[in-house]
Amino acid sequence: MLQKAEEKLRTYFGYTSFRPGQQTIVKSLLSGCDTLGIMPTGGGKSICYQIPALLFDGVTIVISPLISLMKDQVDALASAGIAAAEINSTLDAAEVRERMRKAREGVYKLLYVAPERLETDSFMALVSELPIAMVAVDEAHCVSQWGHDFRPSYLAISRFIQSLPKRPVIAALTATATPEVTADIQRLLSLQDERIYISGFGRDNLHLSVRKGEDRRRFIRDYLEARREQAGIVYAATRKDVDALYDYFQERGFSVTRYHAGLSEAERARNQEAFLYDDARVMFATNAFGMGIDKSNVRYVIHYSLPKNLEAYYQEAGRAGRDGEPSECILLFHSQDIQTQMFFIEQNQQGAERREHEYKKLYAMIDYCRTPRCLQQYIVQYFGDHAAGECGRCGNCTNEAELADITLEAQKVFSCVKRMRERYGASLVAQVLKGSRNKKVLEFGFDKLPTYGLMSDYTEKQIVDLIELFIAEGYLRVTENKYPILALGDRALPVLKGEEQVWQKVLIRPIKREEDDELFERLRQLRKELSQKEGVPPYVIFHDSTLKELSQICPTDKETMLTIKGIGAAKFEKYGSYFLACVQEYLQKKEGAATASD
Structure with a gap:
């Protein structure tokens, strides 16, 4: 069966072999086993169920x-x-019945539906007549209330499967699942004798970096100026920020659009289409611009502000480089963003347990911004892969600055936290170390402590930055709630005793302008013309990686x-002659120029 699967892969998708992680999932499904696949964004999850669907008797x-x-997906x-076909709310009842009829007759091998559709009696009556071979659950983390995109309707999937006359094979796929969410998926989808495959959360083509204290708008302006022909996404936490960025860059002639929940549905659809079709190079968006963005040639994702958790961040950042080409993921961190995310947590109508969980995830996100360790390693360990080594390519790994010994500063900070009885936050500790005459410092008598003014040659911000570094590295702990309190971590005592040293590294990484290949640009323009003619996004025709290889x-x-x-054969029949002609024309022009110069 695997040989047949590879034949389908070659014929329809133009690949001679499966990517790492895909083959084991495909093989498991073809053997009839329920399978949970956890793969990084851009790892090719859809092929894992699309290829088996073509080989199974019946509909997926x-x-x-x-x-x-x-x-x-259908395009x-x-x-x-x-x-393939989709059943959604844009169709009327007659159109739904017609597509279901074609599915029964074997015209469609794959039928896409939203989970809410499984809760309607009319659809259940129609689907009962289908020969269902497999149910594939995309974005399976949505089933868990501890996942970042919980959708209550996903809970209907298990009931739907149980109602079928014959139980199909179940495929559950996601990119972002902690061990806690993975267990939820297994339980809530009622998987039986399932096989779990985690192909690694690392993305070899992504360069992750965190930049602190930047003038964010100026940074983005310089960055976009250096990459005017590249597609990218800039995420911001609020609609206000998105609108302000959009207005600023549009006025300056950049090819931009925007997306957030405050826009009308028609405008959101229009703007998303402009981005997908390369009519707008840059998308400014809130996290409302989320799942469903399968544009392959996004070369960078910039987070203008702090995301709410690592699951959301990695899914959003993972929209860069889905074609496997080198891409950048930059997070612009300012500590005031923490208050914005705390506000969102407090505003949500949720129980105390849920809020506590959200705070815990927020602090893991904050620690990611503070850590001097390998960023890729930090993320994959968060998702449960503790065997991962350093990536050697993220902003922290490639930082060439020399390590500085900050043991003395660490001892001063730890001593101050201890003498303040581990009952206060970072700001007040920094004020005491600075020697502030702040009313609260004097009122509590902290000006009498031996640590008062020990770091008077530092600014309070510099001291807070050091404290944040110590938190990220486990020297200090904070309570994970609205008003975080500092306490000594397990690693602090050996430092206070003089048994261990503490080191710091400062991130410096310049922006480099990249030049585009002339033939690549010609091929990209041809792809855009064909996409406009056919009414599909350019990447549906060929990914950037394919154009680069061409x-x-x-x-x-x-x-x-x-x-x-x-x-593949189908795509060559459809587009091959156009692209061959483009290449030949370019080669002839190049040859003519070389002859003229001789």
């Missing part, structure tokens, strides 16, 4: 959370020569072109 129901995600399948190999015949990743 795909549970997908968003209409835009369904449409993207991409149609472009590859695979018949520009490197310069094929002049069908056989050579079919060796390029991402070009």
Whole structure:
């Protein structure tokens, strides 16, 4: 069966072999086992159920959370020569019945539906007549209340499966699942004798970095100026920030658009389409611009402000480089953003247990911003992979600044926290160390402590920055709630005793302007023209990685072109002649220029 799967992969998707992690999931599903696959964003999760769906007798129901995600998947399948359909709220009853009829007759191998659809009697009556071979649950973390995108309707999936006359194979796939969420998925989807495959959360093509204290708008302006022809996403925490950034950059002639829940549905759809079709290079967005964004050539994701947790951050950052090409993920960290996220947690109508859980996840996100350790390693360990080594490419790993011994400063801070009886926050500790005459410092008599004024040559901000570093590295602990209190961590005592040293590293990384390959640009323009003619996003035709390989190999015949990743027989028949002509025209022009110079 695996050989047949690879034949389908080659014919429809133009790849000669599965990516790491895909093969084990495909093999497990084809053997009839319930399978939970956890793969990084951009790891090719959809192929894991699409290939088995083509080989199974019967229909595969795909549970997908968003209409835009369904449409993207169906468009991409149609472009590859695979018949699929979605059932969603934009269709009337007659259209739904017609698509279900075609599914019964074997026209469609894959049928995409939202989880809410499983709660309607009319749909259940129609689906009962389908020969369902597999149910694939995309974005499976949505089933867990501890996941970052909880959708109550996902709880209907288990009841739906149990109602079927014959139990199908279950595939559950997600990119962001902590061990706690993974256990929830197993339980709430009622998986049986399941196999779990975690293909690693690391993304080798992503360069992660955190930049602290930047003039954020100026940083983004310089960054976008250096990459005017590249597609990217800039996430901000509030609608107000998104609108302000959009207005600022639009006035300065940048190719930008925006997306947030305050816009009308029509405007959101129009703006998303402009970004997907490369009519706008940069998307400014809140986290409302989320799942369903399958644009492959996003070269960078910048977080203008602190995300609410690592699950959300890594999913958003992972929208960069889905084609496997090198891409950047930059988080611009300012400590005042913490208060914004705390406000959001307090505003939510949720119980004390849920709020406590959200605070815990927020503080893990904050520690990510503070740590001097490998950023990729920090993330994968958060998701349960404690065997991962340093990535060697993130902002912290590639930082060439020399380590500085800050043991003495650490001893002063730890001593002050201890003498203040581990009952106060970072700001007050910093004021005491600075020697502030603040009313609260004097009122509590902290000016009498031996640690008062010990760091008077530092600013309070510098002291707070040091405290945040010590928190991230486990020297200090904070209570994970609205009013965090400092306490000594397990690593502090050996430092106070003089048994261990503490080191600090400062991140410095310049922005570099990148130049585009002439043929690559020609191919990209051709792709855009074809996408406009066909009414599909450019990446549905070919990913950037495919265009780059085309520009490197310069094929002049069908056989050579079919060796390029991402070009299968169906796509060659559809687009091959256009791209071959473009390459040949470029080569002739180049040859003519070389002859003229001789």
